[in-house]
Every structure is written in C-alpha cells, then in structure tokens.
Amino acid sequence: MTDSPGWATPGSEPSDGDRSGAPADRPGPAAQPPAPPVQPAQPPAQPAAGPKWSAEQPPPGQWSSPAPGQQAPPQQPPQGAGWGADRPQPGGPYGGQYGPPQQGGPYGYPGGPGPWGKPPAAKPGVIPLRPLGLGEILDGAVATMRTHWRSVLPITLVVATVVQVISLFATKFMMDDLIITADADMTPADAINALGTTLSVTVVTQFLQYLGTIVVTAMLTMIFSRAILGQNSSISDAWRDSRAQLLRLIGLTALLGGGLIVLAIVLMLPAILSESIGLIFLGLLLWVVLAAWLGTLFSLASPALMLEKSGVFKAFSRSAKLVKGSWWRIFGITVLTAIMAAIISAIIYYPLSLIGLFGFGGGLDALQDGTATTAWGTLIFSAIGLIIAQTIVTPFQSGVTVLLYVDQRIRREALDLELARAAGVENYGTTGG
Structure with missing residues (x-):
C-alpha cells in the first residue's frame, strides 16, 4: 500500500489470530529486560548492548545502585500508604495498581493503562486503527x-x-x-x-x-x-x-x-x-x-x-x-x-x-x-x-x-x-x- 488512498492489492489472507504484516519481533511488556540486581559492594556494571533505556529513569534513592563501598539504603514505604504503613502508595513507577506508568519509561507505554496493558490504538482520522465495533x-x-x-x-x-x-x-x-x-x-x-x-x-x-x-x-x-x-x-x-x-x-x-x-x-x-x-x-x-x-x-x-x-x-x-x-x-x-x-x-x-x-x-x-x-x-x-x-x-x-x-x-x-x-x-x- 502506498501513502495514497488507492490501496494496492493485498497479499495472502492470514487468519484473524495471525495477522501478517505485523513485525515478528514486536516487543511487548513481557519482553522488557529485568532491572539489574543491586550489588552493594561493587560498582555498577556497564550496560550490555541491547535495547536503549529511556532517559527518564526513576529518581535517585529508589532504584539506582549505591556508590562503591556504600551499602544500599533500606527501602522506606511512602507516607499515606493504603493497608497500613507498609503498603506502597499508588503512583509508583510500574503503573497498574501502583499508578500510571512513567512517560517513556521502560516498563510502561506512554499513555497506556499500565505496563501489562495495551496502549490506546492510534487514531489519525475518523476511526481508531484496530478492529471496530x-x-x-x-x-x-x-x-x-x-x-x-x-x-x-x-x-x-x-x-x-x-x-x-x-x-x-x-x-x-x-x-x-x-x-x-x-x-x-x-x-x-x-x-x-x-x-x-x-x-x-x-x-x-x-x-x-x-x-x-x-x-x-x-x-x-x-x-x-x-x-x-x-x-x-x-x-x-x-x-x-x-x-x-x-x-x-x-x-x-x-x-x-x-x-x-x-x-x-x-x-x-x-x-x-x-x-x-x-x-x-x-x-x-x-x-x-x-x-x-x-x-x-x-x-x-x-x-x-x-x-x-x-x-x-x-x-x-x-x-x-x-x-x-x-x-x-x-x-x-x-x-x-x-x-x-x-x-x-x-x-x-x-x-x-x-x-x-x-x-x-x-x-x-x-x-x-x-x-x-x-x-x-x-x-x-x-x-x-x-x-x-x-x-x-x-x-x-x-x-x-x-x-x-x-x-x-x-x-x-x-x-x-x-x-x-x-x-x-x-x-x-x-x-x-
């Protein structure tokens, strides 16, 4: 198909569940690399070649690695938590039940409902680009x-x-x-x-x-x-x-x-x-x-x-x-x-x-x-x-x-x-x- 509205003749017809033309390596939420483990006594290792992490990382003191020779500080629950003092307050960086995902973060989609949810379909015109009701x-x-x-x-x-x-x-x-x-x-x-x-x-x-x-x-x-x-x-x-x-x-x-x-x-x-x-x-x-x-x-x-x-x-x-x-x-x-x-x-x-x-x-x-x-x-x-x-x-x-x-x-x-x-x-x- 070209950029004009006169769409070209399509190819073969896949089933509804197997949509041809979709990238085979499309990353999903489950495909994101896990966060590197915290190593208290060693400097942080250089990141290996792979997906680029977003520049908008969580603020220091929450998920960052400690400096060399420094022990990792214990995690403190935020104030005003729900079920008591030891429950995280909604609004954490992982989205879902802990709040919306950070814009551009590696675990959430910009504007999406959460890290495991699907982002809203694009809507450049009068309909969203997904199956319609x-x-x-x-x-x-x-x-x-x-x-x-x-x-x-x-x-x-x-x-x-x-x-x-x-x-x-x-x-x-x-x-x-x-x-x-x-x-x-x-x-x-x-x-x-x-x-x-x-x-x-x-x-x-x-x-x-x-x-x-x-x-x-x-x-x-x-x-x-x-x-x-x-x-x-x-x-x-x-x-x-x-x-x-x-x-x-x-x-x-x-x-x-x-x-x-x-x-x-x-x-x-x-x-x-x-x-x-x-x-x-x-x-x-x-x-x-x-x-x-x-x-x-x-x-x-x-x-x-x-x-x-x-x-x-x-x-x-x-x-x-x-x-x-x-x-x-x-x-x-x-x-x-x-x-x-x-x-x-x-x-x-x-x-x-x-x-x-x-x-x-x-x-x-x-x-x-x-x-x-x-x-x-x-x-x-x-x-x-x-x-x-x-x-x-x-x-x-x-x-x-x-x-x-x-x-x-x-x-x-x-x-x-x-x-x-x-x-x-x-x-x-x-x-x-």
Whole structure:
C-alpha cells in the first residue's frame, strides 16, 4: 500500500489470530529486560548492548545502585500508604495498581493503562486503527460527514438534484396524459397502457438514480479513505482519484443487479408456467433468501474495486474472501444501516410530499380524479424531499460500507499497520501498538 488512498492489492489472507504484516519481533511488556540486581559492594556494571533505556529513569534513592563501598539504603514505604504503613502508595513507577506508568519509561507505554496493558490504538482520522465495533463504524460514518461536509454534501446534493430534476420532468411529461383512477369501467387496454407508461417512467427514473448512485459512491469512497488517514479531500481530488474506476464500478453494479434479476426469473418462471400460487410464494421466498446471501457476500466489492484498483471479478472475489466467516455480522450491520436510512428518509420525504399534495397538488380531489401524481406541487415537493433525504442518507450508507471493508481488512490482513504508515504515525506496531 502506498501513502495514497488507492490501496494496492493485498497479499495472502492470514487468519484473524495471525495477522501478517505485523513485525515478528514486536516487543511487548513481557519482553522488557529485568532491572539489574543491586550489588552493594561493587560498582555498577556497564550496560550490555541491547535495547536503549529511556532517559527518564526513576529518581535517585529508589532504584539506582549505591556508590562503591556504600551499602544500599533500606527501602522506606511512602507516607499515606493504603493497608497500613507498609503498603506502597499508588503512583509508583510500574503503573497498574501502583499508578500510571512513567512517560517513556521502560516498563510502561506512554499513555497506556499500565505496563501489562495495551496502549490506546492510534487514531489519525475518523476511526481508531484496530478492529471496530458497531458504534465505531456508525460514528465514523457520521464523523466523516460532519468533519468533511464541504466535500461530502456538495457531491451528494448536486448529483441528487440533477437526478431528481430530470426524473421530475420525465414523470410530468410521460404521465401527463395518463389518468390513473379507481374507476371500475377501465378497459383492459387502458390498464395495459397505464402499466406500460408507469413501467417506462420507473425504468427511466431508476436508471438515472443508478448512474447518480454510482458516481456518488465512487467519489465518497475516496473521501472516506482519506478521512481514515486524517487527510482532507476536495471534490476535485475525489473525482480525480475515482474517475478511472467509474466504468468498472458501473459494470460491477450492473452485473450484480442483472444477476439478481436473472435469478428471480429462473426461480419464478416454473411457478408462473404452472400457475401455482404456492410455488410462486415459495420461489419468491427462495429468491429473497438467495438475494440477501449474495448481496451480503458481495457487499464489499465496491470499496475493494475502488481502493485496490482491481477488476470487476477480482473485486467480487475479494469481497467474498473478506466476508467469509463474518457474514452474519456484516448482514446485521447492513440491515441496521438500511433501516436507519429508511427511517431518516421517511421523516424527511413524507411530510414534504403531503405539503405538496394538500397545499399545491389538489388534495383529496386530485387523488380521486388521478391528477395528483402529475401535479406540479406534488412533484416539486416530493423531489425536494428526495433531494434532502438522499443528501443525508447516501453518504451515511456509503461510509458504513467503506468502514466495514476497512474493518475486515484490519481483522484479517493487519491493514492497520499500512494505514498507520500511510498516515505518518511513527513507530506504530513496534512498541506494543
């Protein structure tokens, strides 16, 4: 991996317990040499070649060797000791139950909880460089949106606005002559015409949404990758870093979506031909299960494609490799994120849609005569609601996906060492970190 956010293709995948890339000779607390024994009648021996001791040694009279010909003074307990006069008071040089370790001392880590504890993980950016919990993943996505909003929000706002404006005019002019009512006198030809027009509008709007989502996902992935390193990223930087992979990301998304459609056809076609309602529900249920499994298995393909600069099929393979053994965890976090995004979108979208319908779209009368779906007031306020919702929800979901990818690589491939090096964290991974 280089210092840029476009991470190189990793090597082999070790197990969670055997993290390749970590230094084999990383010293831990148990590897520190013991203090030299006190020799009362001899001058202190010269230290042998080995690890360098810190310059901040304990004050004289506690752990230093006596001068030649001088007996070692007896150790006196400090004043105010706990269990009586013979118990050392907390605050000794060894940390742990005797107080915090001395800064830079040989038996403790700077800022660590004690000599035998692990120091806090480095955090150059929005997440600590260690395996992440659910709260840290969600908080990292929100922190990136809050800290780097000058890059995140304009991207999603502009793309969402363009998509919704085009969708608004497409809906208005393609469905303007279509009257959808609950009239029982509607002929089969009218029903087929209404269904065809509705499907055409749906295809156009979903295609625009599909292209916009790909562009946003590609650029936001690069912004999140830099935010992990504590680096800022402008809109131009995000576009420059992501544009080379845009066509591949389009192909990856189309291949995944097309595969799910083909799977649905294969599962539902026999049931439709046999005209069996039971088989239709069984096929639908089986499709939902397989779609959830495949969607989770390949959920990390997009960040793998963008950050490793790989091909489409290599990205699918990398995602399956990273998800293996953690499917339920990634599935649960993805579902929770989708539920949160749906709630946020509903809170924003539906009030504005109701304002457009009852304030400017004709209200209940428009619903009855079928003109509500093409009224300017309804369309405009619905578009505004979607723009605001997508501006907030899209970067949140993209951020969770990127952080899940990073978390899995930290757990399996010791990516934290590479991230620390790229972020300029000195001595990370060589002092027990």
